Amino acid sequence: MFRSLHMKLVMILVLLVTSLMAVVGAFLMTSVTNFYIDDFYTQMNEAFSDASFYAALETEAAQEDGEQRLQSLLELYAGTLGIDSRNRNYYILDADSGAFLAGSDETAGAALEQTANILAARNGEVGSESDLAAGYMDVAVPVSGGDNHFIVYIRDDRATVSELNGELLLIILQALLVGLLVSVLLSFLLAKTMIDPIEKLTEGAERIAGGDFDEELAVESNDEIGILTTTFNDMASVLHDTLDAVENERSKLDALFLHMTDGVVAYDGVGKLMHCNPAAVALLDRAPEECVYADLFEPICPFSRVMAMRRGDYAEAELTVGERSVELYFATFSDEEAGGVLIVLHDVTERRRTEERRKEFVANVSHELRTPLTNIRSYAETIRDAEGGIPRETEDGFLDIIINEADRMTHIVQDLLTLSRLDSGRTEMVMARFAFGDAIDAVLRSIALEARRHGHTLTNDRPEHLPLIMGDRGRVEQVMLNILSNAVKYTPDGGHIRVTAGDAGDKVWMEVADDGIGIPKGDRDRIFERFYRVDKARSRESGGTGLGLSIASEIVQRHNGSLAIVDRDGPGTTVRLELPVSQAEGQEALL
Numbered sequence: 406m407f408r409s410l411h412m413k414l415v416m417i418l419v420l421l422v423t424s425l426m427a428v429v430g431a432f433l434m435t436s437v438t439n440f441y442i443d444d445f446y447t448q449m450n451e452a453f454s455d456a457s458f459y460a461a462l463e464t465e466a467a468q469e470d471g472e473q474r475l476q477s478l479l480e481l482y483a484g485t486l487g488i489d490s491r492n493r494n495y496y497i498l499d500a501d502s503g504a505f506l507a508g509s510d511e512t513a514g515a516a517l518e519q520t521a522n523i524l525a526a527r528n529g530e531v532g533s534e535s536d537l538a539a540g541y542m543d544v545a546v547p548v549s550g551g552d553n554h555f556i557v558y559i560r561d562d563r564a565t566v567s568e569l570n571g572e573l574l575l576i577i578l579q580a581l582l583v584g585l586l587v588s589v590l591l592s593f594l595l596a597k598t599m600i601d602p603i604e605k606l607t608e609g610a611e612r613i614a615g616g617d618f619d620e621e622l623a624v625e626s627n628d629e630i631g632i633l634t635t636t637f638n639d640m641a642s643v644l645h646d647t648l649d650a651v652e653n654e655r656s657k658l659d660a661l662f663l664h665m666t667d668g669v670v671a672y673d674g675v676g677k678l679m680h681c682n683p684a685a686v687a688l689l690d691r692a693p694e695e696c697v698y699a700d701l702f703e704p705i706c707p708f709s710r711v712m713a714m715r716r717g718d719y720a721e722a723e724l725t726v727g728e729r730s731v732e733l734y735f736a737t738f739s740d741e742e743a744g745g746v747l748i749v750l751h752d753v754t755e756r757r758r759t760e761e762r763r764k765e766f767v768a769n770v771s772h773e774l775r776t777p778l779t780n781i782r783s784y785a786e787t788i789r790d791a792e793g794g795i796p797r798e799t800e801d802g803f804l805d806i807i808i809n810e811a812d813r814m815t816h817i818v819q820d821l822l823t824l825s826r827l828d829s830g831r832t833e834m835v836m837a838r839f840a841f842g843d844a845i846d847a848v849l850r851s852i853a854l855e856a857r858r859h860g861h862t863l864t865n866d867r868p869e870h871l872p873l874i875m876g877d878r879g880r881v882e883q884v885m886l887n888i889l890s891n892a893v894k895y896t897p898d899g900g901h902i903r904v905t906a907g908d909a910g911d912k913v914w915m916e917v918a919d920d921g922i923g924i925p926k927g928d929r930d931r932i933f934e935r936f937y938r939v940d941k942a943r944s945r946e947s948g949g950t951g952l953g954l955s956i957a958s959e960i961v962q963r964h965n966g967s968l969a970i971v972d973r974d975g976p977g978t979t980v981r982l983e984l985p986v987s988q989a990e991g992q993e994a995l996l
């Protein structure tokens with residue numbers, strides 16, 4: 406119940422009431438005391454200024470039994486002097502010694518001390534000085550009659566004023582009690598009007614701190630608290646919008662970080678791993694907790710060197726992970742704390758392979774062209790330099806070789822051009838629907854003569870019905886011819902070549918099986934590479950360029966099909982061509 410602000414409010418009100426009561430009480434009690442003292446001296450002054458009374462005192466004092474006479478007179482005037490013989494008494498003292506002679510209270514009189522006023526009266530003066538600090542009020546009046554010298558001494562022990570003050574204190578204490586009760590009640594009332602809205606604001610702030618922006622606080626008044634509540638609601642709404650925007654940005658960044666193909670690894674200022682995205686985990690081929698800077702990158706680019714770099718600067722390096730080549734970019738970033746190191750990992754494996762392939766290809770092209778050129782040159786030189794001429798038949802033979810080599814070069818250049826066009830997508834495919842079976846028959850017819858020349862047995866085992874397919878018939882036949890002519894080329898004379906075909910689902914296939922020299926397992930994947938030949942001499946002998954299957958494979962890919970060597974035991978080779986019956990829309994138009 407006594408929450409901080411409420412407690413403070415109670416304390417303030419209690420202090421206020423208590424101090425107010427104390428001030429009022431002190432003021433009242435002092436006023437009452439002063440009034441009582443003033444009243445006493447006024448009464449005494451009036452009584453003793455009365456000439457008849459004073460003359461009577463003197464007359465009585467002059468008598469032989471002056472003190473009894475004076476006592477009787479004072480008893481007579483007890484009312485005027487306010488003597489009640491309890492709190493206020495009169496005493497008759499000897500004016501010379503100040504000794505007690507008679508009085509309304511004999512016991513007190515006997516123990517009477519010599520006050521300043523008594524001493525003044527003993528000197529013949531009226532002692533009516535009031536001493537606030539003293540616990541009594543007194544007045545001492547010297548009275549002389551004949552040879553008798555007395556002091557009439559009136560003394561009030563202030564009991565009445567003390568009693569009165571006691572009563573007043575009681576009343577003040579009661580009032581204080583009521584005041585305290587009222588102040589507690591008042592504090593509750595104030596709490597209701599002031600602290601409750603503040604508490605609601607606090608609850609609202611706590612809700613917002615917990616991320617709950619659903620409820621607005623009700624504005625219940627137009628006062629400062631109402632304005633504060635409205636401002637609070639506005640602030641919450643702005644905060645909500647800002648947090649939404651930040652959250653959006655964050656989730657965008659998260660998605661980017663999560664799905665980007667480049668790896669990102671971040672370390673804090675002391676080299677502790679902060680972030681590592683899935684791409685980085687895959688590229689480095691290790692779990693995030695194993696991505697320790699000291700192990701992975703320290704030898705390539707020391708941490709201290711990166712940390713010393715200025716913002717905007719970066720360092721490049723390359724790392725080989727297994728068969729992968731990863732390009733690394735090191736940079737620093739700064740945050741509220743010490744900042745850290747950010748590493749971006751870019752997979753350049755494919756780029757490096759392509760570069761390698763390109764270099765190899767250029768070397769192959771140069772080599773392939775140089776060989777026929779060397780032959781042409783040497784035969785031409787032989788004809789030119791032959792002294793005395795060379796026999797006609799030999800010369801014809803040489804010239805035939807020169808023509809053959811020139812043709813080979815033309816073939817190579819033509820094939821390279823075809824490949825280059827296929828690579829750049831410049832080759833237009835004339836798309837049409839045609840019978841797959843008819844294409845097989847046509848190719849078989851065109852190769853039949855060549856096969857017969859080599860004494861091969863060519864078997865066509867295709868089923869009667871094969872579906873129509875969508876594609877460039879000329880190109881597809883070019884692929885089939887390449888496979889068949891390879892079978893003819895790489896099978897020793899008198900071999901068997903069998904063509905089978907079929908359709909399965911939305912695909913058609915054709916297989917060409919021969920019982921020739923076969924392709925070693927290790928070379929099977931590579932024969933589709935440009936200029937790759939298992940037996941270079943044999944290929945060249947038979948007019949091959951080593952580009953036939955590369956071109957065939959490109960054409961098949963453009964038809965979304967596949968071309969592969971069938972993994973089969975036994976002598977010879979089986980090549981399988983698979984093509985889809987139809988092409989995707991758009992793709993068809995492209996073909």
Ligand code: ADP
Pocket residue numbers: 887891892893895896919921922923924932937938939940944945948949950951952953954955977978
């Ligand atoms: P090439 O012009 O040399 O025939 P290809 O690209 O058509 O070039 O073939 C690549 C290589 O694949 C050939 O050099 C040959 O070594 C091998 N090859 C292709 N088909 C066969 C086959 N039916 N039997 C044996 N080897 C083959």
